[in-house]
Amino acid sequence: MKRILILFAALLLSYSAFAQSGKSIYQKYSDADQLSAVYISPAMFRLIGRIPDLETGDNKVNLTPVIRSLTGMYILNSENASINEQLRSDAERFIKNGRYELLMEVKDHGETVRMYTVGSEKVIEGFVMLAAEPDQVTFICLDGEMPRDQFEGMVAEQMAR
């Protein structure tokens, strides 16, 4: 019986680690005070995909060519000091467990921005941006299959400007 209990506890622990995702983080924090939350479902992305010509500014990295391949988006922007640290910690755990690779880290004027991707050599299956300021944390999680060369090409294009 003792062995079964230990096994059950181990299963629960591994299951909770497995269950950590952009969705679970969104569900945990989306109702908190001083926090704005946005979720766009795969069905809504299919609808958006029918709208032509999504654009960003002229001098910015243009990610719009990959937008139609997205299947979900979770955005949390917290200015609630009591949950910022926990949100950041949960997001970092999700990034670690999800085997995300660091794409870019920027530290500028007290703000730390990290961008991560997960997927294969050819396809990015997920993108996460975690921006932390002393009084604000922003978590953006994108799900979908974006061609890696297309994505990296856009970044390189911006760097060449």
Add this chain to the structure above:
Amino acid sequence: MKTLEEIEQLSAEELEQKATESPAAVPEGLRSRLRMTLAAQEFLAGEEAEKARPVRWFPYATLATAVAAATLLVALPGRGPKDTFDDPLLAYAEVEKAFQTISDKMSVGVDLVREAGATAEIPQNTLHKIQIK
């Protein structure tokens, strides 16, 4: 020859004494029959234990069912968060805003890399000038 009643009235010691006085011949094959009987008893006892064993698997089966149920609960469609926007145009605007945010943050990094590159070029150019002279 004693009658059955007389035999029944004898004590155990007396019976044992009578038995040793006139030992009866052991029937042929008794030893092997006894062994077979004992082996059969052992076999039957083992079978009963085997029948009882499935009960030991009950907790494992319960555990497996619980894990399967938890997986189903999480994976079931329709249990996800609700869409923030009903209107695709509003969702479009929010996606655009999110990409703008990503683009802005990425551009800061790109600018820092560019600045670092320009700074690194200064000593390189100076060294190049010295080498030419």
